[in-house]
Amino acid sequence: MNRVVVTGMGAVSPYGPGLAALREGLASGRSAVRVMAPGELKTLPGLAGRLAAPLAVEPDARRIPRQQRRSMGRLAQLAWFAAAEALEQAGLEPGSEALREAGVAFGSTLGSTSSTAQAFESYAQGRLFEESPAALFFRIMSHSAAANLAQAFGIAGPCQGASAACASGALALGLGFQALRSGSLERMLCGGAEEFHPLVAASFDLIQASSHRYNDRPDQSPRPFDADRDGTVAGEGAGAFVLETESAALGRKAPILAEIEGFASNTDGAALSHSGAESLLECLRGALDSARALPDSIGYVNAHATGTVVGDEAEAQALRRLFGTQGPLISGLKGQLGHTLGASGALETVATIDMMRGEYVEPTRNLDRPDPACEGLRLARGGRIEHRFERCLKNSFAFGGINNVLVLKRYRA
Amino acid sequence: MTPEETLQRVRQILEEEFELEPERLAPEAGLYEELGLDSLDSVDLVVALEKAFGFKVVRAHDEERIRAIRTVQDVCDFAAEKREAAGPAA
Numbered sequence: 205m206n207r208v209v210v211t212g213m214g215a216v217s218p219y220g221p222g223l224a225a226l227r228e229g230l231a232s233g234r235s236a237v238r239v240m241a242p243g244e245l246k247t248l249p250g251l252a253g254r255l256a257a258p259l260a261v262e263p264d265a266r267r268i269p270r271q272q273r274r275s276m277g278r279l280a281q282l283a284w285f286a287a288a289e290a291l292e293q294a295g296l297e298p299g300s301e302a303l304r305e306a307g308v309a310f311g312s313t314l315g316s317t318s319s320t321a322q323a324f325e326s327y328a329q330g331r332l333f334e335e336s337p338a339a340l341f342f343r344i345m346s347h348s349a350a351a352n353l354a355q356a357f358g359i360a361g362p363c364q365g366a367s368a369a370c371a372s373g374a375l376a377l378g379l380g381f382q383a384l385r386s387g388s389l390e391r392m393l394c395g396g397a398e399e400f401h402p403l404v405a406a407s408f409d410l411i412q413a414s415s416h417r418y419n420d421r422p423d424q425s426p427r428p429f430d431a432d433r434d435g436t437v438a439g440e441g442a443g444a445f446v447l448e449t450e451s452a453a454l455g456r457k458a459p460i461l462a463e464i465e466g467f468a469s470n471t472d473g474a475a476l477s478h479s480g481a482e483s484l485l486e487c488l489r490g491a492l493d494s495a496r497a498l499p500d501s502i503g504y505v506n507a508h509a510t511g512t513v514v515g516d517e518a519e520a521q522a523l524r525r526l527f528g529t530q531g532p533l534i535s536g537l538k539g540q541l542g543h544t545l546g547a548s549g550a551l552e553t554v555a556t557i558d559m560m561r562g563e564y565v566e567p568t569r570n571l572d573r574p575d576p577a578c579e580g581l582r583l584a585r586g587g588r589i590e591h592r593f594e595r596c597l598k599n600s601f602a603f604g605g606i607n608n609v610l611v612l613k614r615y616r617a
Numbered sequence: 618m619t620p621e622e623t624l625q626r627v628r629q630i631l632e633e634e635f636e637l638e639p640e641r642l643a644p645e646a647g648l649y650e651e652l653g654l655d656s657l658d659s660v661d662l663v664v665a666l667e668k669a670f671g672f673k674v675v676r677a678h679d680e681e682r683i684r685a686i687r688t689v690q691d692v693c694d695f696a697a698e699k700r701e702a703a704g705p706a707a
Contacts, residue, residue, distance in 0.1 A: 270635065270636050271653070271655065271658075274657070275657075334664070335664050335667075335668075337661055337664075338657040338658075338660035338661050339657055339661075
């Protein structure tokens, strides 16, 4: 079995485009969540939750060549910027032989929601499609990010749209890990992306999973593991990775940023809207088994922790059962970033690897008073904590009862 | 609409729809080889022409004619022709 390493990372976060913006935003302790103006939610005046974490700084879309850009909705454009940064760090030129042989696995919850809305607005008004842009479908299709990235960067291997709602980004990384570990490919571009749209926020609103008590205090929500949490806040962004087999990376003298050691994915059969502690625990154990690692070797867990009442409690319970009370430091980043949905598994993995390399842990923002149901864990809160760790876990869960856990490690030859 | 006005309008469409620099849009400039448009662009071009000049393309009827368009001037000729056929009320 091959070892799988990370040779490039890229980010577009609610703080703005680039890994540096993500790192600096988290370091500042600022929240990227804001109140949406009525006009920004105009199609849905009935939303209870008025908060969101859209990009504070827009990338310059004109950097994407027009004929590539025309088939990209917002989500594929965000994916492009994250992927371009990852490929540059990995030293891989678009159109090169090394990329031609690579695969791509990139996820999102849906295709571009704003493009879907555009198509159906014209359809609903007069059953008209013929005036739509010719490339509109390519923005809507569910593998829009993956297919557009393959075209844009000259990737000719297998192309997978990893669609698993909020766990899409982590699933894409898992698919990449499995393909490289087994040896079917030696290089992959992986990640996840999501664009904010009021309809996305509405889907959380409908099942009462969105935060609505902090509409006048946007920086106070979401509140992962906190006693006063009341739901999540939808954001947007993208996270991208170049994954390679260790031998492929060493062969071309690429910088190695971290190792992906294990991955597990399972499904909670009991509920589509959330996973129970039992299936989460099984997934955590499965990921450790896949890495042949023991729980006491884990120095940090980057939790999924969206700030919903039910979800955070189940995650805390599973972590407590796995680690006991003397386990690793645990934090989640959705208090800072909001829930970037299909991007979150990848984007938060970028942040996690960056923290592992920088030997610190960013805390869970808004965790002022831990919920008794989430206690018994070493929850990082307050300010940044200097902390050197060798191995960590990244949790990512989703509607559909889907659980994904990655095992990440500091790279050693 | 005079031929000059038609040319001006067509150039404006090419500039806005396809982000082309105005100085490249000489009447004899080739849409595909020279300006880099492709088949998906030609679909969007026809929709833009329909809106700008007030005519409707009938795919089965106009397909051959559209395929014969190679230059900026050809676009102008096609637009003028369709506009005339649609009549002054269009």
